[in-house]
Amino acid sequence: MIDRQNLQAFHPFTRLRSLLEDLEPGPAPLGASEPLALSIGEPKGQPPAFVAEEIAANAAGWSGYPPARGTPAFLEACRGWLERRYDIAPGILDPQRHILALPGTREGLFFATMATVPQQRDENGAPPVVLIPSPFYHVYAGAAVSAGAEPVFLPTSSETGFLPDYQSVPEEILERTALCILCSPSNPQGAAANRWQLADLLTLARKNGFVVAFDECYAEIYTRTPPAGALDVVDQLGGSLDNLLVFHSLSKRSNAAGLRCGFAAGDEKLITALNALLLVGGAGVPRPILAAATRLWQDDGHVEDIRAFYRQNFEIAQEVLGNRFGFSIPDGGFFLWLDVGDGEAAAKKLWQEAGIRVLPGAYMSVADSEGYNPGAKYVRIALVFDAEVTKAALGRIAEIL
Structure with a gap:
């Protein structure tokens, strides 16, 4: 199912780019000048000085x-x-x-x-x-x-x-x-x-x-x-x-x-x-x-500050999403894994209506011999932005989906 001569073919972000490349993004939350990338787990905070x-x-x-x-x-x-x-x-x-x-x-x-x-x-x-x-x-x-x-x-x-x-x-x-x-x-x-x-x-x-x-x-x-x-x-x-x-x-x-x-x-x-x-x-x-x-x-001191940052974002997610989309606060990490029924369709909808980029769960999974893909109904959302952006983005996601 995976060709080592063309590893990019199954790379999740290559697939996401192909999914969205012909679609115009909608206006981003908070009037941001650029679409909001919640698809990649890249910290936005800075390391200690x-x-x-x-x-x-x-x-x-x-x-x-x-x-x-x-x-x-x-x-x-x-x-x-x-x-x-x-x-x-x-x-x-x-x-x-x-x-x-x-x-x-x-x-x-x-x-x-x-x-x-x-x-x-x-x-x-x-x-x-x-x-x-x-x-x-x-x-x-x-x-x-x-x-x-x-x-x-x-x-x-x-x-x-x-x-x-x-x-x-x-x-x-x-x-x-x-x-x-x-x-x-x-x-x-x-x-x-x-x-x-x-x-x-x-x-x-x-x-x-x-x-x-x-x-x-x-x-x-x-x-x-x-x-x-x-x-x-x-x-x-x-x-x-x-x-x-x-x-x-x-x-x-x-x-x-x-x-x-x-x-x-x-x-x-x-x-x-x-x-x-x-x-x-x-x-x-x-x-x-x-x-x-x-x-x-x-x-170890700076790490507690970073944990507190993500903890606050999960509290915001709890406030905005409640128990919708199968949400619960996870043991660790900084991702939401939301059950939206069809991850690809949700990713396209969020991009076109809100300029928000999320990763379809199917792109992180492989279908079995019967065609079942355990990630197909999910999207992954990285909570890496500050509290104001996170709250606005999650509000738009909840509203649209």
């Missing part, structure tokens, strides 16, 4: 190639944050062996797929499998296809708590699985797996010999309580990091999407393999960026 200060103070580092794994200070800052944030026993994480700087987690997830999916097929000629939730972040499927794997999409819905049901995966699929990717809190629904779900998945992976990549990019954007992470369950499963990779980013946590800096942590063998591929075809993180990122991971 010390980011620019650190980059300027370390400008001499621009002349040198980036260090392969990250600077010792950066790796130590990541370890320190992980130990503050998660229930990790002392000594489990060695920064030099278990943590790797990344130029954004999207790149890390792509190369991790390349590093974990074997080239050989099984005795029946079937390719290895990558388990992917549906809806999904597009890099998951693109990486699986590029690695020569078969992406197996696990539909999520309100009935499954918007998380995959791994117990329903057939044994013959599990036997071929090389990698499983889980996003928690999930993009787009914002559902967070609890500890027993994370432990069960990691246990299943170790039983069947596959790797789990836990995409936890939205772990710090939560509305009530901090969501559990994969590292929370390591100690209860014997203290081993086997079969486990977790990915974290500063894009959402610190309003620093343009910094292009994150990290992976986990199984030393997997970290080494991921680093080897990045050395061949990836880009390291420059030293000035690492200096700024080090300070961001050391500072």
